[in-house]
Amino acid sequence: MAMNLADEVRGIVATDPAAVGQRMSVNENRQLPLHFAVRKNRPDMLALLFELGADPAATDGYGAPAAVYAATPEVDRRVLARLGGKGAADLFIALALDDQTRAARLPRENPGITKVGGASAGTLRLLAKRGNASAMRWLLDRGVDPSAVWSHWDAEVTPLHLATLHGHAEVVRLLLEAGADPKIRDSRQWQCDGLGRTCRTSGDRRRSR
DSSP states (O other), X not given: OTTOOHHHHHHHHHHOGGGGGOOOOGGGTTOOHHHHHHHTTOHHHHHHHHHTTOOTTXXXXXXXXXXXXXXXXXXXXXXXXXXXXXXXXXXXXXXHTXXXXXXHHHHHHOGGGGSXXXXXXXXXXXXXXXXXXXXXXXXXXXXXXXXXXEEETTEEEOXXXXXXXXXXHXXXXXXXXXXXXXXXXXXXXXXXXXXXXXXXXXTOOEEEO
16 A cells, blocks of 8 residues: 555455555554554545445544544545545544635534534644645634643643644634633643743643654
């Protein structure tokens, strides 16, 4: 898959259909081939895996679907486009692709998506990690909590934690202007400073962008 060898992948799945759902090791978060294809930025492999029956809603060892792996800026729009309309993280995909028409339609189809604890809180966190300020503004304008805590891998974090740690200055400013609380600590006791430029623990060890 990493080498985009489609015929070889087809051959493996033809021999063993269960291979399309073969998990990686615990050290690699029990990722499925879909997760790996997203992480490695392989849109053609994604299309092939869907053709071969891969489940877009299937999760890794932390409960994350493959679409969550598209939150890093290195994953390009071709991968996002392949993931679009597959039912997993649809709001995130629509906004990351700047498809606000689709994004506006989703809450009408699923009113709970923008409620407290709904999918929009997780979407804000993913967009903060990706550094997509315009898409985040769309959510914030619709009342999504800028300080909502959400599970991210093995930690509970806010969008501000992720934007700060990934160096997205514009997103940090946007969140602070929207009222994000920089004093909230994540589940590992990291706290962003008042300017959102660094995160630190109670022991004053710092992680900077």
